[in-house]
């Protein structure tokens with residue numbers, strides 16, 4: 001009986017083609033098949049590397065059907081490399097379902113380290129000393145986006161967001177209103193010719209981006225974590241309550257939420273709530 005093949009999860013460059021690792025290039029050349037999010041896109045990378053391995057599509061929306069086909073090939077003993085358009089597969093990319101399918105069917109999975117917009121930004125941000133969380137894309141709809149941001153209000157760890165240039169200003173406005181004027185680091189077009197890395201505050205970034213005639217390119221941001229959990233002062237409470245009021249919460253619900261989330265004194269929070277809701 002043929003022994004099953006292996007699924008290699010292979011990161012590819014997020015812009016600069018020199019960022020492919022020597023091992024990734026070797027695996028791409030050695031496997032029987034490459035499962036790619038966009039075969040035309042990956043063909044360009046392969047031709048740059050002088051690799052002629054056959055390609056098969058594996059893209060979002062068709063994961064179930066294409067995954068079964070790839071699983072059958074793996075069972076027949078073929079080794080497959082999974083790649084996405086850029087960066088590490090399964091990081092806000094199709095891939096997770098195929099990886100899971102392989103685990104569930106006893107197929108060996110070998111993930112390779114390599115480029116990703118998340119780690120590239122985090123390493124250049126200077127904000128993630130004690131760790132970070134990865135959130136990925138915020139919802140496109142304003143209401144859902146605000147709910148997600150609200151859920152991160154008290155997160156101590158900084159968190160990484162992917163964002164489209166079209167929605168950047170809306171998202172920055174929501175981040176400012178909901179989370180306050182924190183430190184933020186934006187990476188745009190990382191590793192590419194027009195690469196940009198900005199560490200500043202949310203309000204300054206908002207002003208700078210709004211002043212540009214157009215913002216283009218691929219964007220990743222890391223938003224600093226909450227500083228208010230340990231000892232919350234009156235000013236912090238005022239800002240948090242104002243933010244919750246802007247979110248449409250009643251004073252009662254906002255006071256209840258902060259008392260619960262911060263574990264502070266209800267009467268102290270209530271006193272500041274009266275100030276915030278007085279006009």
Ligand code: SAM
Pocket residue numbers: 014015084086087088089090091092093115116117118161162163164187188189190191192218219220
């Ligand atoms: N799997 C990829 C990774 O590991 O980075 C991410 C895939 S996700 C579909 C694509 C998003 O990643 C883009 O919309 C952008 O937010 C971010 N991104 C990708 N390349 C980037 C770059 N060169 N500079 C900044 N952000 C980038």
